Amino acid sequence: MSLWISIPLLALVAIIQIVLLPQVAIFGYKPDLALALVVAWAMLAPVGEAAVWGFIIGIFLDLASGLPFGMHALALTTLGWLIGWGQTTFFRGNLLAPPVALVLATLAHHVILLGILALINWQIDWAAYLLRVTLPTALLNALVMPALFFPLQRVARWLRPQMEF
Amino acid sequence: MYAPNRTRPVWLIVLVVVAILLLILHVAGQLQPLEDLAFGWAQPLLRGALGIGEGAQAVTGTVADINALREQLKQLQSQVTELGITRVRVRELENENTLLRQQLAYKQTNPDFDILGAAVLQRNPDLARVIGQDPSNLARYIILDQGSAEGIKTGMPVVTPQGLVGRITATGAHWAKALLITDATSAVNAVVQSTRATGIVQGDVNGNLTIKYVPQGEAIKPGDLILTSGMGGGFPKRLVIGQVTAVRKHDIELFQEADIQASVDFARLEFVLVLKKFTPADITQEPTPTPTAAPRVTRTPTK
The missing domain is CATH 2.40.10.340 (Rod shape-determining protein MreC, domain 1)
Incomplete structure (x- = not known):
């Protein structure tokens, strides 16, 4: 997808993540729409395109985050790349693949973010974060993934009618 | 589910390197001007989205009764908050009064001491x-x-x-x-x-x-x-x-x-x-x- 279209789209998703989703958080947890979008696009688009999306939306998120700048960009670029590579091998044609991939991506995303914080000398209670934040977030993400993945699949089919999805 | 056109790996490496560079610059405290610039652009968008969010929330409560109940609830919540604050103030004044009496008694029994009064918060x-x-x-x-x-x-x-x-x-x-x-x-x-x-x-x-x-x-x-x-x-x-x-x-x-x-x-x-x-x-x-x-x-x- 052209950057002229994808950049405004990604900015919009980042704004929804920053401004609107905190208002509809469930038991204090908000779904990670940006991560879900990157993962979904990694499973549908040419390998590497989702990594570019991950970088762009990561920069937008970094602007609003209290965590050190660049963390979201780094984590989402890496995940977009890895999942884009993985979709050709593991996820092809499986209906359960999108939510399962997002659960794994949420775990990897939080491990990368917490790992960077640990590297710059923040004390991290890994067990508490992974059990009480990552796990519920991953499950919530998996629930919202179909609502994002299937419309995106239609977009991908429309953009590349020759492709098999 | 995959497509043949691949983004060149070198670009992906560049993006990862840029992200790491941003992280290092941030930790070193050198990224402030860039963040200011970006926030300058982003703030109107965030405000706009906030307005849309608030508008959407208002639209969801279209039924008049629900709106009336919501208004009453808001008023009651406001009263509860005010009463809570008043309660805190009264108890704080009671405590302060007790403390001042103790201090007065202490001063009366120690007339040679120079005792400072209670600190007053200067809020702006x-x-x-x-x-x-x-x-x-x-x-x-x-x-x-x-x-x-x-x-x-x-x-x-x-x-x-x-x-x-x-x-x-x-x-x-x-x-x-x-x-x-x-x-x-x-x-x-x-x-x-x-x-x-x-x-x-x-x-x-x-x-x-x-x-x-x-x-x-x-x-x-x-x-x-x-x-x-x-x-x-x-x-x-x-x-x-x-x-x-x-x-x-x-x-x-x-x-x-x-x-x-x-x-x-x-x-x-x-x-x-x-x-x-x-x-x-x-x-x-x-x-x-x-x-x-x-x-x-x-x-x-x-x-």
């Missing part, structure tokens, strides 16, 4: 609008629409009329980020209003509040109000933090701890006050303070 608050929250569930920050150009500095306390919200951790020209007291890295020196027992209020990964390091001998019970003690100088004293909901006490432990229901609804923050000036608590005036322990979490956000 600026109303700041919350324009967003941290995108991740791992951290609890809010973004404000006022920054260093309006006199906001790192470390300033952020409050609402309901109580303490957090403190400023990063500022740009017209934006600031505040760490909420519910974040796992936050620690606030606190006092139990009824007994004046001191402790430290910490957030956790789920955004709950707990007062820790309260000595075993101190009485603390559900319903007790928890206020800032002012010790450490980071916050003025007597800001409401919340109310005790449950106490955990084990005989084998040196300290007891208690769960707190925050007085501020952090999910519904719209406007906050930034305390640009206040008189730090003078601990020499505190009545028999119990020793405070070091907070469990000592890390300081880099911004």
